Amino acid sequence: MSHSRTSHEQPIPEVYLLFAHEPYFPAPGTREVNASVVAAASLLHPRVRQPDGARIHDCLVRGRRTGEIVPPATLTHELGGGADWPQVGDWETVTQNLVQLVRTDGCDALGLGLPALARALICTSPHSHVRAYDPNARQYRTYGPADRIEVLVEIGRHLLGAEAGHALWPGDGLLPPAHPGQST
Numbered sequence: 591m592s593h594s595r596t597s598h599e600q601p602i603p604e605v606y607l608l609f610a611h612e613p614y615f616p617a618p619g620t621r622e623v624n625a626s627v628v629a630a631a632s633l634l635h636p637r638v639r640q641p642d643g644a645r646i647h648d649c650l651v652r653g654r655r656t657g658e659i660v661p662p663a664t665l666t667h668e669l670g671g672g673a674d675w676p677q678v679g680d681w682e683t684v685t686q687n688l689v690q691l692v693r694t695d696g697c698d699a700l701g702l703g704l705p706a707l708a709r710a711l712i713c714t715s716p717h718s719h720v721r722a723y724d725p726n727a728r729q730y731r732t733y734g735p736a737d738r739i740e741v742l743v744e745i746g747r748h749l750l751g752a753e754a755g756h757a758l759w760p761g762d763g764l765l766p767p768a769h770p771g772q773s774t
Contacts, residue, residue, distance in 0.1 A: 605630040605654045609685045623701035631760035632697045638687040642679025648768040667715035697761035711738040
């Protein structure tokens with residue numbers, strides 16, 4: 591959806607939302623999907639709780655680089671450790687709506703079966719640490735921001751392969767972004 595722009599308005603970069611969710615199996619004999627990547631514009635879909643989706647979209651794309659993959663934990667960090675979520679929206683309901691949208695082919699998504707450690711890292715803030723037991727070394731190991739970045743980079747590689755020249759489709763009938771004059 592495109593709206594007219596004035597000279598001071600910037601186009602919205604193609605940004606992606608990566609979110610963990612309850613695992614499901616898309617079809618018999620397939621691998622478990624416990625996280626999904628969708629185009630940020632999918633938050634503007636009419637089957638996503640609104641205006642929450644549009645406000646989360648605004649937070650998600652503001653100041654991002656094209657191609658950036660952003661988990662809700664990053665937004666939580668940016669929103670005062672979560673204190674500002676009530677003014678933005680109900681991210682839990684929005685992500686549940688997105689899972690339903692993905693499962694009913696209402697938008698494209700990259701479905702991921704993340705290992706427990708990778709899933710834990712994307713569910714923590716960009717500066718947090720995750721302590722996990724390494725059975726091979728028989729000791730606990732601490733994983734931090736650099737490990738989280740590695741997970742996001744690897745997911746980015748999968749996304750590039752999945753898109754193969756075609757960006758993820760955010761769905762039809764998208765609502766306008768929260769800030770008038772921006773386009774998706």
